[in-house]
Amino acid sequence: MKKIALFGYSGHAYVVADAIKLSGYETVGYFERAEAHANPYSITYLGYEQDEQTLLPLRTEGIPGIVGVGENNIRQKVMYFLKRQGVNCTSVIHPSGIVSGVATIGEGTFVAAGAKVNPLAKVGAGVILNTGCIVEHECSIGDFAHIAPGAVLAGSVSVGEGSFVGANAVVKQGVRIGSKVVVGAGAVVLKDIPDNQTWVGNPAKEISK
Numbered sequence: 425m426k427k428i429a430l431f432g433y434s435g436h437a438y439v440v441a442d443a444i445k446l447s448g449y450e451t452v453g454y455f456e457r458a459e460a461h462a463n464p465y466s467i468t469y470l471g472y473e474q475d476e477q478t479l480l481p482l483r484t485e486g487i488p489g490i491v492g493v494g495e496n497n498i499r500q501k502v503m504y505f506l507k508r509q510g511v512n513c514t515s516v517i518h519p520s521g522i523v524s525g526v527a528t529i530g531e532g533t534f535v536a537a538g539a540k541v542n543p544l545a546k547v548g549a550g551v552i553l554n555t556g557c558i559v560e561h562e563c564s565i566g567d568f569a570h571i572a573p574g575a576v577l578a579g580s581v582s583v584g585e586g587s588f589v590g591a592n593a594v595v596k597q598g599v600r601i602g603s604k605v606v607v608g609a610g611a612v613v614l615k616d617i618p619d620n621q622t623w624v625g626n627p628a629k630e631i632s633k
């Protein structure tokens with residue numbers, strides 16, 4: 425059975441833990457700053473990844489990890505740290521997630537239950553494709569982005585690095601969303617969005633942060 429380590433153990437990490445279990449991996453344990461009070465998956469606590477030696481068993485045995493942190497910046501920082509420490513991240517796809525055979529998914533990317541990734545989509549590293557989202561044909565999603573539950577990206581949409589597309593948002597075909605953008609829940613995005621902006625509503629418009 426393939427082994428994997430989980431980084432983070434709350435909220436989003438529970439969703440990842442569920443998918444890991446259903447995907448037939450053996451979770452060797454979780455890493456967190458301190459042992460979690462709740463342990464719904466009865467996973468062994470392996471320590472804080474920043475403490476020397478805690479990652480040694482993963483390095484020695486070549487066991488990959490996945491970072492179960494919803495916040496894009498933090499997920500990126502932890503993944504970069506792990507890479508520097510010689511620990512690779514791997515993607516996890518829930519058994520009910522559907523990824524086209526001609527789509528690509530980067531390392532450490534999580535595809536949640538019911539998410540669909542259609543042909544020729546290119547999904548970067550450390551991305552969250554959350555529950556039931558749709559990434560249509562030829563979309564391009566930058567590293568460390570998060571497509572929230574139920575969001576729909578129509579054909580050939582691009583989403584920049586570190587951007588967040590909120591729950592049930594809809595993005596019209598061909599629209600280009602920049603980096604570090606926030607699209608609010610339920611937004612309907614009809615126009616390109618420059619980097620670092622927050623857009624909400626239908627039709628979506630910018631709000632100042």
Ligand SMILES: CC(=O)SCCNC(=O)CCNC(=O)[C@H](O)C(C)(C)COP(=O)(O)OP(=O)(O)OC[C@H]1O[C@@H](n2cnc3c(N)ncnc32)[C@H](O)[C@@H]1OP(=O)(O)O
Nearest residue numbers: 572573589590591606607608609610611622624625631633
């Ligand atoms: C598994 C998971 O849980 S994944 C996470 C899923 N969560 C989501 O999708 C939530 C996404 N977040 C949002 O939609 C947030 O409201 C944000 C990020 C867009 C804005 O949050 P904030 O910066 O805190 O803005 P704030 O709540 O102060 O609202 C600012 C204004 O925008 C409006 N607004 C905020 N969000 C939305 C929205 N989604 N749609 C329409 N209007 C909105 C507010 O009503 C407010 O308007 P007002 O100034 O006229 O009163």
